[in-house]
Amino acid sequence: MxxxxxxxxxxxxxxxxxxxxxxxxxxxxxxxxxxxxxxxxxxxxxxxxxxxxxxxxxxxxxxxxxxxDSKSAILAAVMQSGMADATARQAKALQALDDDASPREQLRALIRQHLQVCLGKGSDFIPVMLYEWHTLSPAQRGAIASQKDAYEAAWMPVLHGLHQAGSLRADPQVARLFVFGALNWTVQWFRPGGPLTLDGLTEQAMQLFVGEASDRKGPRARATSKT
Amino acid sequence: MxxxxxxxxxxxxxxxxxxxxxxxxxxxxxxxxxxxxxxxxxxxxxxxxxxxxxxxxxxxxxxxxxxxDSKSAILAAVMQSGMADATARQAKALQALDDDASPREQLRALIRQHLQVCLGKGSDFIPVMLYEWHTLSPAQRGAIASQKDAYEAAWMPVLHGLHQAGSLRADPQVARLFVFGALNWTVQWFRPGGPLTLDGLTEQAMQLFVGEASDRKGPRARATSKT
DNA sequence: CCTACCGATCGGTAGG
DNA sequence: CCTACCGATCGGTAGG
Missing domain, CATH: 1.10.10.60 (Homeodomain-like)
Structure with missing residues (x-):
């Protein structure tokens, strides 16, 4: 005016x-x-x-x-911001890798990034989304679904790669759901400051999901570095 | 009277x-x-x-x-009943195995039973517990903690066995938390009547967590039987 | 953005 | 167990 x-x-x-x-x-x-x-x-x-x-x-x-307009519109805004942020971080984490990074290294990057966002260091958005997803109306969920789908889709080429290489036995689609569950659930029990660091947690997840199969040079030692 | x-x-x-x-x-x-x-x-x-x-x-x-006494006392009662039921089913599932059942077979039984309880066929108790655990006061949580601890402890010998056999690379304690997360999270996405049955889901979980390592005779075909 | 307010709902209780 | 009720809180709105 x-x-x-x-x-x-x-x-x-x-x-x-x-x-x-x-x-x-x-x-x-x-x-x-x-x-x-x-x-x-x-x-x-x-x-x-x-x-x-x-x-x-x-x-x-x-x-x-x-x-x-309403209290639940605030919740929806929290989740939208959370997904926008998570998607940006995910893209950055993948871009930071070498062009010839193996599926295993890509998975490690995805897991580490996802854990970081779930544990909510610096932003409460995604923890809220994990706790309160069921609180949204179906219509509100639909509005966020496309962001969620894109975020999840980024995992599929990596999981397919590992499946074809034989490091991942389960069906990649189902594996993705289980892996997300395992990582998302850390919100319920992980407390920073304990014996396990973010990198240690990432390494444990890698061992659980894709064993240590081929390359035995190094990665285990990396478990507690960098954070 | x-x-x-x-x-x-x-x-x-x-x-x-x-x-x-x-x-x-x-x-x-x-x-x-x-x-x-x-x-x-x-x-x-x-x-x-x-x-x-x-x-x-x-x-x-x-x-x-x-x-x-209060609304939340009803919630606590729901969870206590749920844990009592789950623990009883768990014991029964393990007893139903042969005495010489391998750790792998024991894990399969534990996973299948846990999924069944999480998905709440016939009882809403455990799904409520998974959703509303954070709703209880710390004191109320403490009252249920011993049941929860006992239930979780039953997994440890099995996971240690698999770890020693080399089928499970991750630390058993951390593995248990990840595995519980993966299974508990199915409440958020699994809908019965889809392409995946309880047994199919169990088999996928087995493949994800302990590969198909040694024994290659049969189990893969069992994926969709029995339910 | 604030002020003032409404209508509804809710957990819980007294008293039988 | 029911009846009748209280006090508090809450999401949301009108009107500026």
Whole structure:
């Protein structure tokens, strides 16, 4: 409104310039999502009131509804942000590998990255998604499903490669579901600071799922490095 | 009341005979627990009101509190019943094996039994436990922990055996946590009636965790039999 | 964004 | 076990 005074009121069609107000609004929105994620993770969705969220974001009780239509829309936003972040990290983790990286090395990278995101170092988004997926309505789940599908699809070429090489006996599709379960479940029991590091955990998962089959040079020693 | 008329009303000290009233009470209690489990599984703990539970058990709104101190005490009862049942089934599954059953066969029996319980055919108790474990207070969790520990401990000799035989590369303790995660997570995605049966699922899990290492005679074909 | 508020629901209890 | 009820909380909204 303040911005458009110069050009009369003709609403410029097309992508509107990002005004300072708009930047502020999306920043406040992100604040809400981040605050909600932290509370949802700690207390659960039902254990967190919209008033809790408002307080954590320095707002009054009714204000979250200026940014979101409903409490569950906030939850959906948490999960969408989480998936966007996880997908970006996944792509980065794969790109960081050598071009001739073996399926085994690719799997290790995927597992390590996935564990990192599940354990929620730095972001509560994915832990919330793992705990509260069933809380969303089917329609809301559908909206996130495409992100989820893309994330999961990235594992399939790697698992197929390992299957053909004989390192993975189970059907790759079913294997993916079991592997995700094993990794996602760490949220329930893994506590950082214990004897097991992220790299140690990754190495254990590798041994469980694809044994130590062929290459015996080195990788075992790498178990506790790097974190 | 009807029963005791013959012997006047002198209340026999010591272990009271299990009167019809008492039997009735514990039956109604069990009804409540069963009804609550079904609702908790379908709608979640927070999504279920004590009024819902009362109605499902053919009672009025306040009556569940005659049997339980609080709503969460009902949840704890659900989990205790679930663990008692699961432990009994586990013992039976192991006893049904030949005395000279290999660790691999024992693992198969444990996995199959665990999947059966997780998928909640006939009882909603364990699915509720998997979903709502975090809902209990630490004190309530502690009360169930010993049952849980015993159930989990039964896997360790088997996993150690496989580790020593070289079929399981990962550390048995960590392997157990990963395996439980993979199996427990099936609650999130497995729907009976699909292409995968309980036995098929069990076989896939076996292949993923302990490969097909030594014995190559038969077991693969067994994948879809029996259910 | 805040203020003030509504309607509904909920866990739990007293008293029989 | 039922009846009747309380106090608290909660998601959401109107109106600015």
């Amino acid at each position: 303040v911005q458009t005074t110069l050009h009369a009121t003709a609403p410029r069609r097309g992508r509107p310039r990002k005004s300072a107000e708009e930047r502020d609004e999306s920043r406040r929105r992100a604040d809400l999502v981040r605050a909600a994620a932290r509370l949802f993770r700690k207390q659960g969705f039902d254990g967190t009131s919209t008033r809790d969220i408002a307080t954590a974001a320095d707002m009054q009780s009714g204000s979250p509804f200026y940014y979101f | 009807v029963q005791t008329t013959l012997h006047a009303t002198a209340p026999r000290r010591g272990r009271p005979r299990k009167s019809a009233e008492e039997r009735d009470e514990s039956r109604r209690r069990a009804d409540l627990v069963r009804a609550a489990a079904r609702l908790f599984r379908k709608q979640g703990f927070d999504g279920t009101s004590t009024r819902d539970i009362a109605t499902a058990a053919d009672m009025q709104s306040g009556s569940p509190f005659y049997y339980f």
